[in-house]
Amino acid sequence: MSDQTTLEREIAVEQRHLDRVYARLAELRRSAADAEREGYRLARVGNFGALVERDAMVFHAAQRRHVLDAEHEGLVFGRLDLRTGQVLHVGRLGVRGENAETLVVDWRAPAAAAFYQATPAEPQGVVRRRTIQSSAEKVTRIEDDLLDPESAPPEMAVVGDGALLATLSRATGHGMRDIVATIQREQDEAIRSPGNGVTIVSGGPGTGKTAVALHRAAYLLYSDRARYAGGGILVVGPSSVFVQYIASVLPSLGEETATLHSLGSLFPGVSATRTDPPEVAAVKGSLRMRRVLERAVRDAVPDSPTELRLLYRGELLRLERAELDAIRDRTLSRGARRNEVRRAAFDAVLAALWAQARTLRIGRLPEQPAFEDEIIERPEFREFLKAWWPRLHPRHVLGWLARPERLRRYAGGILSGAEIRLLTGAWRSLDGEGLTIADVALLDELDALLGQPVRRAKPKRDPFQLAGGVRELSTAADRQRAARAAARERPEDYRDYAHVVVDESQDVSPMQWRMIGRRGRLASWTVVGDPAQTAWTGDPQELARARDQALGRRRRYRYELTTNYRNSAEIFAVAAAEIHRVHPDLALPTAVRSTGVAPVERTVPVTDLPAATAAAARALLAEVEGTVGVITPVPRRDEVAGWLGDLGARLQVVTSLQAKGMEYDGVVLVAPSEIRADPGSGVRTLYVALSRATQRLTTLDPVG
Numbered sequence: 001m002s003d004q005t006t007l008e009r010e011i012a013v014e015q016r017h018l019d020r021v022y023a024r025l026a027e028l029r030r031s032a033a034d035a036e037r038e039g040y041r042l043a044r045v046g047n048f049g050a051l052v053e054r055d056a057m058v059f060h061a062a063q064r065r066h067v068l069d070a071e072h073e074g075l076v077f078g079r080l081d082l083r084t085g086q087v088l089h090v091g092r093l094g095v096r097g098e099n100a101e102t103l104v105v106d107w108r109a110p111a112a113a114a115f116y117q118a119t120p121a122e123p124q125g126v127v128r129r130r131t132i133q134s135s136a137e138k139v140t141r142i143e144d145d146l147l148d149p150e151s152a153p154p155e156m157a158v159v160g161d162g163a164l165l166a167t168l169s170r171a172t173g174h175g176m177r178d179i180v181a182t183i184q185r186e187q188d189e190a191i192r193s194p195g196n197g198v199t200i201v202s203g204g205p206g207t208g209k210t211a212v213a214l215h216r217a218a219y220l221l222y223s224d225r226a227r228y229a230g231g232g233i234l235v236v237g238p239s240s241v242f243v244q245y246i247a248s249v250l251p252s253l254g255e256e257t258a259t260l261h262s263l264g265s266l267f268p269g270v271s272a273t274r275t276d277p278p279e280v281a282a283v284k285g286s287l288r289m290r291r292v293l294e295r296a297v298r299d300a301v302p303d304s305p306t307e308l309r310l311l312y313r314g315e316l317l318r319l320e321r322a323e324l325d326a327i328r329d330r331t332l333s334r335g336a337r338r339n340e341v342r343r344a345a346f347d348a349v350l351a352a353l354w355a356q357a358r359t360l361r362i363g364r365l366p367e368q369p370a371f372e373d374e375i376i377e378r379p380e381f382r383e384f385l386k387a388w389w390p391r392l393h394p395r396h397v398l399g400w401l402a403r404p405e406r407l408r409r410y411a412g413g414i415l416s417g418a419e420i421r422l423l424t425g426a427w428r429s430l431d432g433e434g435l436t437i438a439d440v441a442l443l444d445e446l447d448a449l450l451g452q453p454v455r456r457a458k459p460k461r462d463p464f465q466l467a468g469g470v471r472e473l474s475t476a477a478d479r480q481r482a483a484r485a486a487a488r489e490r491p492e493d494y495r496d497y498a499h500v501v502v503d504e505s506q507d508v509s510p511m512q513w514r515m516i517g518r519r520g521r522l523a524s525w526t527v528v529g530d531p532a533q534t535a536w537t538g539d540p541q542e543l544a545r546a547r548d549q550a551l552g553r554r555r556r557y558r559y560e561l562t563t564n565y566r567n568s569a570e571i572f573a574v575a576a577a578e579i580h581r582v583h584p585d586l587a588l589p590t591a592v593r594s595t596g597v598a599p600v601e602r603t604v605p606v607t608d609l610p611a612a613t614a615a616a617a618r619a620l621l622a623e624v625e626g627t628v629g630v631i632t633p634v635p636r637r638d639e640v641a642g643w644l645g646d647l648g649a650r651l652q653v654v655t656s657l658q659a660k661g662m663e664y665d666g667v668v669l670v671a672p673s674e675i676r677a678d679p680g681s682g683v684r685t686l687y688v689a690l691s692r693a694t695q696r697l698t699t700l701d702p703v704g
């Protein structure tokens with residue numbers, strides 16, 4: 001029988017199974033809809049038992065219908081033929097037939113683990129593993145791996161060249177894809193790592209760390225939905241460009257309950273995208289900044305009144321600067337938080353005025369409470385309090401640090417003169433250009449130091465309370481919907497996540513670890529990263545300390561990924577040569593795919609750089625089907641974007657720092673020597689930029 005006929009026959013076999021699954025799915029959807037209708041009919045009967053039954057029916061039916069709709073496309077993607085003769089189909093969700101026989105096993109279920117973990121050396125009872133691709137309920141392609149040839153029955157067919165390579169050769173889109181059909185064994189082990197403690201996944205560029213982290217979030221939600229959907233999963237990435245890139249993966253796995261944030265958007269109401277030069281980021285990210293900020297939050301508000309004068313029954317009551325400063329120091333002693341002790345500060349001022357009034361022997365002086373009431377009523381006194389001890393927002397205090405004379409005072413003896421000058425220079429543009437990503441961790445620290453004003457607790461709104469005090473008896477489905485809405489509506493400063501995923505963790509500074517740590521006090525963690533790709537130039541010991549403090553003493557599970565699935569072997573060879581300049585002995589992943597196309601490395605006269613960049617970008621857009629990234633040194637981003645004009649949605653211009661974690665089919669790298677020239681982290685940043693392309697890489701270096 002020819003190969004073509006075998007392939008057609010095998011596709012037809014899978015199509016029959018797929019037809020059966022989709023027919024069953026249609027049936028399940030119909031019965032879910034019927035159950036929902038029946039549930040509402042029962043409700044009209046009106047007795048309590050019927051209402052409880054309605055609750056359960058409507059809940060399960062609605063939940064089922066939602067899942068069935070979400071997982072329709074590409075539902076079945078794998079098949080295992082076991083030595084026992086049993087056949088298992090693996091898919092995005094578990095489906096049973098009318099007689100409770102298994103038609104599809106959920107990819108996250110223990111029975112599906114062999115699909116990812118079996119190898120020819122350790123077949124785990126699997127004879128043939130088959131990957132099935134389909135589109136709109138039609139099987140389009142199948143790829144087999146024969147894992148245990150000796151146990152294969154003679155009639156067993158094996159088709160295709162391996163699913164992984166076929167998948168890796170597909171064009172890159174704007175968003176990352178889920179890899180659920182082709183997860184590799186070492187990745188699967190990390191995905192299924194225990195839910196408690198800290199899972200640490202490391203590996204070089206393109207080894208699937210991000211993919212693993214996101215699939216792990218989906219796995220955890222499957223394995224213990226009550227815990228992880230209830231508390232929530234927070235995923236933190238380095239930049240907003242990156243968060244947009246990965247945002248579609250979890251919904252494609254049927255999981256919408258995770259919260260994605262970039263490091264610049266973790267603080268409520270802020271979304272910073274500007275980056276600092278590495279030497280400035282190292283100062284802003286250092287733990288020493290905490291001591292600088294502690295001094296700032298204890299200082300007097302700029303331009304606030306330096307004395308209080310009040311005329312009381314013909315006598316002048318007066319608190320001078322030294323006295324006001326002493327009250328402030330006393331009130332803020334022992335770690336009191338400024339926004340939380342406003343009331344205590346006001347009481348101390350009133351007490352000081354009272355003491356003075358008594359010393360002055362003012363005639364007909366009332367009792368202390370009446371005296372204080374009289375003073376509090378005076379508008380000039382209220383104005384004074386508002387100006388002297390206002391409710392402070394972290395942004396106000398960061399503004400104080402941007403004043404050179406204040407910064408010198410706060411940072412003296414903590415930061416060096418050169419470091420203070422770096423910060424002064426960086427914050428000169430704070431008002432004009434806004435916050436940088438590194439500033440956001442400082443805001444979060446200031447928020448923790450300032451505290452929240454004491455408010456009377458508002459009664460919680462009952463989502464089932466209707467107008468006029470009528471309380472509708474709700475169904476569990478209503479409650480579930482409300483719970484989902486609550487997850488979406490978690491307060492912006494929500495901190496009690498059940499799990500925190502940190503991607504590109506090598507670039508998280510000590511102050512950023514503190515910020516993330518505040519959101520994961522109750523959490524288990526997944527931390528993925530590659531030390532060789534870091535742009536951090538600060539103290540490595542301080543970094544390790546801050547990270548350990550955030551992660552706590554939980555048990556650690558470590559995984560190392562060793563295969564680069566992104567770059568062609570030709571492209572990764574260029575990146576590898578770059579990182580070996582500074583880390584000659586670094587063990588690197590193996591790139592599995594060769595395209596036979598060598599990267600293009602060109603030098604061009606500086607005046608020709610704009611035209612050469614535009615020409616290279618156009619050429620790559622014509623050569624590849626997917627996206628093209630133009631990666632620039634940080635200061636050149638806008639200039640280069642200007643050279644390119646509008647070349648369409650497939651092209652993106654990013655800085656070498658924004659390129660972290662990103663992937664494009666073609667990359668034009670502008671002025672690599674300028675990126676390398678940074679003495680702190682230049683080579684490592686260039687290594688990141690060189691390892692972003694799947695198929696084509698052109699580097700353009702200006703000379704002269």
Ligand SMILES: Nc1ncnc2c1ncn2[C@@H]1O[C@H](COP(=O)(O)OP(=O)(O)OP(=O)(O)O)[C@@H](O)[C@H]1O
Nearest residue numbers: 179182183184205206207208209210211565566661
């Ligand atoms: N098992 C797999 N099957 C198919 N594609 C995969 C697999 N593992 C990884 N990939 C693909 O390889 C590319 C790189 O993956 P990913 O971005 O997760 O790597 P990374 O380790 O986070 O990289 P970097 O550190 O360079 O940012 C992505 O396109 C991803 O979809």
